[in-house]
Amino acid sequence: MKLELHETDYESIAQGPLTEGCEQCVEGKKLVLFVTGVCPAKCFYCPLSPEKKMRDVVFANERELTGDDAHRLQQLFEEVRMSGAEGAGITGGDPLARLGRTCEYIRALKKEFGKDFHIHLYTTPLLVTEDSLSQLFDAGLDEIRFHPLDDEEKWSRLLLARRFSWKVGIEIPVLPDKIDDAKKLLLWAGKNKLIDFLNLNELEVSELTADEFQKKHYHVREESGYGVDGCKEAALEIMKLARTFDVPVHYCTTTLKDKYQMGNRLRRQAAQSAQAFDVVEEGLLFRGAIYHDFPPGENYQRVLKTLTPQERKNELAFLEKVVIFLKELGMPEDAGFIDELRLRIVLGAEALHELADDLSEQFPELVLAVVTEYPTSDAWIVEFNPIPKA
Known part of the structure; x- marks a missing residue:
């Protein structure tokens, strides 16, 4: 297929169609399910707050889920209804660090809201095994997004995902000074026919990452407020390479996240509540x-x-x-x-x-x-x- 580079209606850049999880997300239809703050990775750009980072807490959107398992599920269902969500994105931390809990929530959401309630999940290669992927697939996961780290020896674990009939993608932040690393990853993924899509996120500055970003000479893009300068140019270079593999790509900007993802979710939630x-x-x-x-x-x-x-x-x-x-x-x-x-x-x-x-x-x-x-x-x-x- 021919992948045309174009600006979306959400102030982002796409090459080919957006995946279903992204389509729902930009329309404000996705609930964000944070299943744990525990994570074996140590990413310097992790934006998590002290309230969540490395803490075993659960949030559905802004709502902390508390109590026993049954009460947490009840709160989760309430949040889905209150927000008018038609799907969920499962994140962390690393959801695989609490695999049983993650699978329980996937099964419960599918049972309560039907098989068309679309669920995608973010993880790294660190905890990936054939068994963990099998459990996620059997629970009903529709789409898995990997955030490969610098440890190339662990990339091969991601090939296990192709044994299951779900959508497989790579989602990474764009690091302006690491374009060659991103290209190397994409070349590997393309050669192994691993992915159905590639998502590139504009790197964003938070209070927790500001000092580290300053050391790396990352500067805020003036018109953004907290998006990092140089990400767009780097993303376009990576997208050019992706065309050789016919891989759809979406460059997701901080503007999209604030104005459309969050804005549309709030409008839907206001109409519901x-x-x-x-x-x-x-x-x-x-x-x-x-x-x-x-x-x-x-x-x-x-x-x-x-x-x-x-x-x-x-x-x-x-x-x-x-x-x-x-x-x-x-x-x-x-x-x-x-x-x-x-x-x-x-x-x-x-x-x-x-x-x-x-x-x-x-x-x-x-x-x-x-x-x-x-x-x-x-x-x-x-x-x-x-x-x-x-």
Whole structure:
């Protein structure tokens, strides 16, 4: 087939068609399932936060899955429904470091949402064996993406993947000073007819990698904010070589990840999770919020996580009293609710303004605010505007 180089509608560059996993991703239809932060690789460009790096934690999008296995699965299914996801990308760490858990989640997602719920997974060669790949395939994995490291002796393990009828790809960050290494890998993969596609990611700077990137003289591309300069030129050179093997390639930019992957997911999630009283603008929720002892502030998320069950119970009991008072003022049943995760009452911003004086008089200790927040499980607040007390 003839692979035409073209700019996509998502401000990226493609040579040939995008794989199904990427198509869903750019449309915001993929749930990101982080199955563990444990990983045997030591990549200097790893962008993981201390909250996740080398920690055996599980996240579905922004939501940490906690409790026993059954409770985690319940939370996972809730997040799929809340985000309107039609597939999942499994990442880490290295998902193969917790192979049993990874396979359990793949089977559970396929059983709950059907065989067309598309699942792809990222891993390195370090933990690849024929048995581990067989378990992933039998669980229902649709697409596997390898991130080969510099250790060429382990590349041959990837050939085991061709024994199974799934899509096989290589996905690597573009290192501007390592073009020859990327070409060597591609030549090897092409010669062995290993891959169905190649994904190249624009290298991005984070707080954790900034010092190391500076040592390597990587500089931020001005118009990007945190994409590394020189990645596009390097990617185009690699894509030229890929044409000789008829391998479709996608150069995924940091702009795509922010503006389209994340932006479209937020818009879908807002449409799924918005209440009748919410105002939805560009995937963000504009709403009223009533707080008592735990309003947003420094280390807000950490404070909520460290509360004892009794502290939570006491706070929820107080919020119930506030809800009873709101109903006495005439608030309909469906005009607000107690957000048990963030220990607050959520209602329409306009309604809160109207009720503010009565609330402050009855409960002077309350913090009333209009917030603009992400429609995600962590409800990250973009704007917090307290309502002044009379």
